[in-house]
Amino acid sequence: MNEHPIGDFHVHTIFSGHAFSTLQEVISAARERGLAYLAITDHGPARTDGPKLDYFKNLNRQDTLRQLPGIRVLLGVEANITDTWGNLDMPEKLLHELDIVIAGFHNSTGYGGSSVSENTQALIKAIEKNRVTVIAHIGDPRFPYPVDLEESIAAAAEKGVLVEINQSALHTWKTANVAHYERVLELLVKYHAPILMNSDSHISYSVGIMTECERLLVAHGIDPSSTINYSEEQIKRYMLRPE
Ligand SMILES: [Zn+2]
Numbered sequence: 001m002n003e004h005p006i007g008d009f010h011v012h013t014i015f016s017g018h019a020f021s022t023l024q025e026v027i028s029a030a031r032e033r034g035l036a037y038l039a040i041t042d043h044g045p046a047r048t049d050g051p052k053l054d055y056f057k058n059l060n061r062q063d064t065l066r067q068l069p070g071i072r073v074l075l076g077v078e079a080n081i082t083d084t085w086g087n088l089d090m091p092e093k094l095l096h097e098l099d100i101v102i103a104g105f106h107n108s109t110g111y112g113g114s115s116v117s118e119n120t121q122a123l124i125k126a127i128e129k130n131r132v133t134v135i136a137h138i139g140d141p142r143f144p145y146p147v148d149l150e151e152s153i154a155a156a157a158e159k160g161v162l163v164e165i166n167q168s169a170l171h172t173w174k175t176a177n178v179a180h181y182e183r184v185l186e187l188l189v190k191y192h193a194p195i196l197m198n199s200d201s202h203i204s205y206s207v208g209i210m211t212e213c214e215r216l217l218v219a220h221g222i223d224p225s226s227t228i229n230y231s232e233e234q235i236k237r238y239m240l241r242p243e
């Protein structure tokens, strides 16, 4: 049994525009923290400050990154849901070629849903029609796109799409988010979904740190070591494609 998380599957680099560390810095920090798995997931191109589509096409060709010794680096994206039909800001082919696809709502992406039911349907359609591994910060009150949490989490659990507990939301945006993620956690338990913690790190110093997520889990009687992040077996099952 590992004594700390060995995987972090939601991390940004300077390519996201509002993040502060390079790819090298992020990978070094992950190694120092003892991570065996790290996903690079910069914002999709619909965000005004996100990298262009060409960045992701080229990222996908960087097999040297996928073959670094001592750490398995997954090359991915935090894609944006851009309309109420659940479309993402990336061609389907590339979504299938990247190692991991996180998807969610963000500001400044052109998304125009204006009600809980519209947002919920957009989210559910997004996971039904696209290859999505993880839903990012579901319904997070930082963004003006609330969803019906129960309907969304039930749909994700049914489809085998993971719903993250987001450390950045709990740490940086503390007061607004604890109750929200408590509800998310309760619903994940209710629908027997595996629990994934993500740092959503925007600077190398926070890569692999999940302390606020762990605090939330412990308060709900859940052992953090039961999460995907601590278990090579669960990581292989839920986060990696079959060989
Ligand atoms: Zn995000």
Ligand SMILES: [Zn+2]
Pocket: 010, 012, 078, 136, 200
């Ligand atoms: Zn993010």
